[in-house]
Amino acid sequence: MSSTVSSDKLLREFAPQIEHTSRLGKLWIGFLIVVICYGWFALYWQVSRGHIVTGMRDNVVWGVYIVNFIFFMGISYAGALISGTLHLFHAEWRKPIIRMAEFITIISLLIGPCFIMLCVGRLDRLPNLILFGRIQSPITWDVIAISTDIFGCILFLYLALLRDLGKMRDFAELKVPQWQKKMYKILALGYTGTPDQQIRLKKATDIMAAMVIAIAIIVYSVLAWIFSVTLQPGWHSTIFGPYFVIAAVYSGTGVLIVSMFFFRKAYHLEEHITLQHFVNVGVIMLVLGAFFGYFTFSEYLTKWYGSEKNDEQLIQVLLKNYFFLFILSNYVGVLVPLIVVGFKKLRTIRNITIAAGIVVVALWLNRYLIVVPTLETPYLPIQDSRLAWQHYSATWVEWALTAAGCAMFCLLFTIASKLIPIVQVSDLKEEPLEAGDIYLK
Amino acid sequence: MKRIIPVIILVVTLLTGFVQLQAQDKSKSSEPAVSVLRFNCISTSDDSIQLIATVSIKHEEGSKNLANAPVVFYATGTDGDKKIGEVKTDFHGEAILKIPAKNQYPRNEQQMLNLKATYEGNDKFEASEGEFGLKPAKLKVSFYEEDSVRYVKVEGTQLNADGTETSIGAVDLTVGIPKLFSVLKIADISLDSTGVGSAEFPGGIIGDSLGNLTVIASIEEHEIFGNVKGYSSNSWGLQKHLISPDRPTRELWTPIAPLWMIITLIVMLLGVWGHYMYAVIQLVLINKSSGKTKKESKS
Numbered sequence: 001m002s003s004t005v006s007s008d009k010l011l012r013e014f015a016p017q018i019e020h021t022s023r024l025g026k027l028w029i030g031f032l033i034v035v036i037c038y039g040w041f042a043l044y045w046q047v048s049r050g051h052i053v054t055g056m057r058d059n060v061v062w063g064v065y066i067v068n069f070i071f072f073m074g075i076s077y078a079g080a081l082i083s084g085t086l087h088l089f090h091a092e093w094r095k096p097i098i099r100m101a102e103f104i105t106i107i108s109l110l111i112g113p114c115f116i117m118l119c120v121g122r123l124d125r126l127p128n129l130i131l132f133g134r135i136q137s138p139i140t141w142d143v144i145a146i147s148t149d150i151f152g153c154i155l156f157l158y159l160a161l162l163r164d165l166g167k168m169r170d171f172a173e174l175k176v177p178q179w180q181k182k183m184y185k186i187l188a189l190g191y192t193g194t195p196d197q198q199i200r201l202k203k204a205t206d207i208m209a210a211m212v213i214a215i216a217i218i219v220y221s222v223l224a225w226i227f228s229v230t231l232q233p234g235w236h237s238t239i240f241g242p243y244f245v246i247a248a249v250y251s252g253t254g255v256l257i258v259s260m261f262f263f264r265k266a267y268h269l270e271e272h273i274t275l276q277h278f279v280n281v282g283v284i285m286l287v288l289g290a291f292f293g294y295f296t297f298s299e300y301l302t303k304w305y306g307s308e309k310n311d312e313q314l315i316q317v318l319l320k321n322y323f324f325l326f327i328l329s330n331y332v333g334v335l336v337p338l339i340v341v342g343f344k345k346l347r348t349i350r351n352i353t354i355a356a357g358i359v360v361v362a363l364w365l366n367r368y369l370i371v372v373p374t375l376e377t378p379y380l381p382i383q384d385s386r387l388a389w390q391h392y393s394a395t396w397v398e399w400a401l402t403a404a405g406c407a408m409f410c411l412l413f414t415i416a417s418k419l420i421p422i423v424q425v426s427d428l429k430e431e432p433l434e435a436g437d438i439y440l441k
Numbered sequence: 442m443k444r445i446i447p448v449i450i451l452v453v454t455l456l457t458g459f460v461q462l463q464a465q466d467k468s469k470s471s472e473p474a475v476s477v478l479r480f481n482c483i484s485t486s487d488d489s490i491q492l493i494a495t496v497s498i499k500h501e502e503g504s505k506n507l508a509n510a511p512v513v514f515y516a517t518g519t520d521g522d523k524k525i526g527e528v529k530t531d532f533h534g535e536a537i538l539k540i541p542a543k544n545q546y547p548r549n550e551q552q553m554l555n556l557k558a559t560y561e562g563n564d565k566f567e568a569s570e571g572e573f574g575l576k577p578a579k580l581k582v583s584f585y586e587e588d589s590v591r592y593v594k595v596e597g598t599q600l601n602a603d604g605t606e607t608s609i610g611a612v613d614l615t616v617g618i619p620k621l622f623s624v625l626k627i628a629d630i631s632l633d634s635t636g637v638g639s640a641e642f643p644g645g646i647i648g649d650s651l652g653n654l655t656v657i658a659s660i661e662e663h664e665i666f667g668n669v670k671g672y673s674s675n676s677w678g679l680q681k682h683l684i685s686p687d688r689p690t691r692e693l694w695t696p697i698a699p700l701w702m703i704i705t706l707i708v709m710l711l712g713v714w715g716h717y718m719y720a721v722i723q724l725v726l727i728n729k730s731s732g733k734t735k736k737e738s739k740s
Contacts, residue, residue, distance in 0.1 A: 135698045190731025204723035
């Protein structure tokens with residue numbers, strides 16, 4: 001059976017998702033737009049009144065914006081690492097979920113840096129980063145690394161999409177607007193799947209898969225170094241690079257599982273995304289969770305045992321003022337996935353998704369606990385400052401913009417799935433159709 | 442039931458996290474906070490006495506200075522308290538009042554001034570006060586050079602109730618140079634019975650861009666004279682240059698980056714962008730090959 005037939009069948013199956021939007025889908029998009037508009041209002045509020053409307057002050061200069069930045073960049077690198085690794089290892093089961101990982105990479109990579117902009121008080125000085133950038137500064141490293149990463153990930157996604165774009169261009173039955181057909185035609189670059197084209201595409205994809213893995217590790221390490229090269233208790237740590245990378249992939253795996261769950265439900269992908277896929281990604285999450293737990297334990301144990309005055313002070317603050325958050329992020333966030341995926345009886349799609357949701361929340365809190373308590377307990381004691389300025393508490397403006405960021409992530413994900421099938425159609429091979437139309441069990 | 446439990450766990454996780462984030466900064470107590478007034482007086486070389494009252498409040502995490510608190514200064518004597526003045530604390534929690542060293546405020550039998558600072562408090566903060574006793578004194582700092590050796594000389598005098606000045610007598614003091622965070626001690630001097638003492642002035646101390654140094658002689662917490670400070674300046678310091686114009690260095694803090702960093706960055710960027718270019722070229726070739734295929738099929 002030719003692959004064209006197989007792809008056509010799959011395209012026929014996924015066509016309704018691209019051609020129509022259900023009432024629930026429209027409601028969902030409308031809801032997301034409302035949240036985004038609320039975020040725009042908060043942005044206007046912040047720009048017109050200045051950063052005084054946020055909880056950030058002279059001492060705690062970073063808040064949920066930087067936490068969101070680290071979080072979104074983290075899940076982006078996770079998407080890149082997962083899709084790149086699964087591609088290089090030719091894991092057959094990856095095919096129905098790899099597109100989601102790629103979308104997560106690109107979309108979060110576009111949203112993450114926006115949160116850095118929100119931290120900047122004088123946006124008009126932003127060009128100075130390029131004009132007067134010093135390459136000794138970790139901020140400059142980050143600017144270079146993120147821009148390199150964005151380009152690399154877009155290129156990798158494009159390479160991965162090329163075959164599907166070709167299929168969609170050639171699929172006559174697809175009832176989409178003319179501009180969309182034109183878009184497929186332009187983006188498909190005349191790819192018809194000739195042996196020469198296939199070889200070139202494979203070479204480029206393999207190289208880019210390896211590159212996105214390397215770049216993701218480097219870029220997230222650079223992000224970690226912004227903290228670890230700073231003399232602050234809790235940040236100045238040699239293991240921050242690998243710790244951040246592990247935390248990033250761990251949270252990204254969580255986001256991937258949650259995405260798989262919702263897209264499976266929304267687009268009825270039960271035949272393509274099975275329990276086995278959840279278990280497979282869940283096992284990756286389990287391994288990463290164990291590594292994350294190990295790194296966290298190692299980080300806090302050495303600090304606690306060293307009894308250095310400021311480290312001790314920080315740990316006291318964490319265990320006193322942030323006790324529940326600390327337990328949620330470092331205990332619940334590690335143990336729940338280990339238990340759920342570790343015990344065969346508990347491995348259901350719903351349980352794995354719930355565990356993944358907990359991981360996502362826990363890892364966001366983990367970033368919060370890395371940023372805020374440290375800024376509240378610096379080496380040089382905070383003096384001559386108002387009490388309210390010494391502790392950070394996010395305002396409605398910050399929460400509104402955070403919600404808008406998440407809504408934008410969901411909206412772009414939804415729009416992307418309306419333009420291109422959420423499951424890679426060109427790679428799925430049809431099994432002999434003896435007992436009905438079932439692909440990839 | 443199996444379905445409900447995980448959902449409850451997730452909801453509880455989300456809610457607890459959010460509530461904790463919201464509640465972490467809420468203050469709990471509504472009782473008046475304990476206030477502490479630290480009172481200190483310094484006799485300075487410009488024939489005046491600085492009265493410094495620092496008001497702070499105590500709370501669970503330590504103490505914080507209180508701004509805009511009215512502090513009243515008194516001179517206490519056998520005839521009761523005589524009000525000197527009232528000053529509000531600044532952003533650092535300090536209320537500072539300068540009075541002339543020659544004054545008519547009552548003195549005790551040891552010719553000491555007894556001073557008091559009070560903060561009356563309000564609904565939020567409790568009242569507090571502090572006392573300080575001192576006999577006005579003065580330190581004069583000068584410099585001289587002998588046989589190519591530089592010296593710092595300090596002369597101490599005390600101001601009597603009748604307005605006369607006499608030697609401060611044998612007192613120990615320290616000489617230092619104020620730096621960014623604290624005073625760098627350069628000598629300990631014991632004044633002789635005539636109230637004069639000197640010490641060798643060390644070389645190699647970094648001054649400002651012209652080599653100027655401010656030198657402070659200070660007696661701290663003396664049982665009679667309290668705190669006394671004398672200031673003077675010289676140009677015996679080394680001229681400070683952040684970056685030597687003759688020898689530009691490649692350090693983290695200089696405008697020119699270390700060479701290894703530039704090389705590493707260039708190698709990495711070339712490596713990464715080189716691979717990107719390779720992938721882009723493959724895409725260009727795919728596009729070209731499609732054109733070729735079309736031509737072939739037409740012909």
